Amino acid sequence: MKVIQDLFRDYRFTVSFCVLCLLFSLAFLTIFSPYDPTRWGVVPRDLKPSWEYPLGTNSKGQDVFWQGAFAIRNSLIISVIAGVVSRIIAILVGMVAGYRGRLTDRVLMFVSDSFLVIPLFLIVVMLAMLIRQMMNLVTLGLLLAIFGWAWDARLIRSQILSLREREFTQTAVLSGSGTLRLVLKEYMPFATPLVFSTLINNMSWAIGMEMTLAVLGLVDMDTPTLGTMLQWAISYQAMLLGYWWWIMTPVVLAILLFVALYWLSVSISEYLDPRTRLQRIGAQ
């Protein structure tokens, strides 16, 4: 409980926590949606926001409020899949590289360095072109997961490198615990906070990537996500025709989501880093 209290002392944590709660409840609200999000023409077209349609309706004859709720839900699903799967890859790579060292380390770190240097966006576009027909929330999440682990594997590796030199490693090895057991039981607890804070960053990267792929029309355009919703609004010239409620909804939702995720990750990682924690409690 002390931890939670300490975290809430940071205004960024409080703000982002509230915004995310709001967005998550919006996502859960979709269970009660009166409309099928993929159907067109379920409500009158191009209506301004009113009591009946809180955020108006779009030119496809859909309720913008419910579209937005579904968009948040689906974007979150993609980002969670991408984040969790790429975390698994990052943990595996980081731990193996950090613990085995030598050639394994060199090869794995070379691959992750190359991933950082190469313009990955283009590679993702190439792959997305080829699997366009089978693109859905899950495949998109997995596609992004393949490319989202490089930096975080590096962070985990450096943590393992320092843990390896500590005394308890010697104790564990001498008392006969195997490598897998050592890594999972002894090292994992140290790496968990790091994994969690990188997860948030990675989720936000995945959501941004999804939006970009949607602009290029490389995702399934019938499933509402933040990206596809925006892309439909743009392709129907919502800006020129003055349907601001249609285009502003995904833009505002996206900005809220990105800022909230970022503030959450910054406040958590500052909390985890004892140097800045000390600064915040006293000396500043």
Next chain:
Amino acid sequence: MVFLRRYLIPRLIQYVLVIVFGVTVVFLIPRLAPTDPIASTIAQIRSQGSYLDPATVDQFIEDLTELYGLRGSLWEQYIALWMRLLRGDLGVSFFQFPTPVIVLIGRALPWTVGLLLTTTVLGWLIGNILGGLAGYFSRHKWSQALDILAMLIRPLPYYILALALLLLLGYVVRWFPIAGGTSIGMRPSWTWTFIWDVLRHSFLPALSLVILGGTLWFQTMKLVVQNVNAEDFVQYAKLGGVEEGKIVFRYVIRNALLPQVTGLGLALGQIFSGALITEIVFSYPGLGMLLYNAVITGDYNLIMGITLFSIVAITTAILIIDLVYPLFDPRVRYR
């Protein structure tokens, strides 16, 4: 000589290896992907409504096998790709047949390089100077206000920030043109009207890139400066009565700049991707727009050409930054 052996040669080997790795990834993607690139290209042409008779389809499959370099064993294909690359031949664009991909890239490149170079340098300079000042005077109100502003802008992806600027400055107040690299009907020439036109069109894309890049450098610089600030030599200079302006620029910022140069090298790949996305938002006629058209028309060869070209260009740019770095940092030079 020590510099050569310890620094230059390993760095050059790494450079070559990264390019080999990138090219190999690009080579393997269509071959490992669960769909047949030829079938999907033909499906794409069909989906655009043109009728193809069986003989044409056979001819197409033949041509595409040649075009995608799918002839022979995997190893032979790989060697063939390298032979083509070393000759600077990226094949021909499929939808602007028979223009070579390299010509299309060459046409788009000056726009992207111009935009990217100006915005990266401007963003880096502005971000570092502001970040340095904000880090040094971190207790002032304006420094904290800038910090919050950076916290709001930093998480936004390129696409969203560009779109927000476009909505605000292009549609709401209508200060800037919303699309294109020049006005329609403008001919390239070295006249003031033309240059002014180009600048006016590139202002919004440039602004969004400078803002995002600047924020990134601002935040890291502020942190680094706060650390340098606590070091003994800064305290000593303060106690010794050195002018404040001199301390900030000559002592603190100059020392903090060094990691920022390496940071520039590391971030270049992302900045480049971001520039492509920004170009798409503003219909700016550079590589990003070329990529967009290639994706829309399903021109796989063109996408592959852009990717291969970008990998080589970006790794080379990073290599140059890394080789220039020792000139700034005597500690690296003499090691």
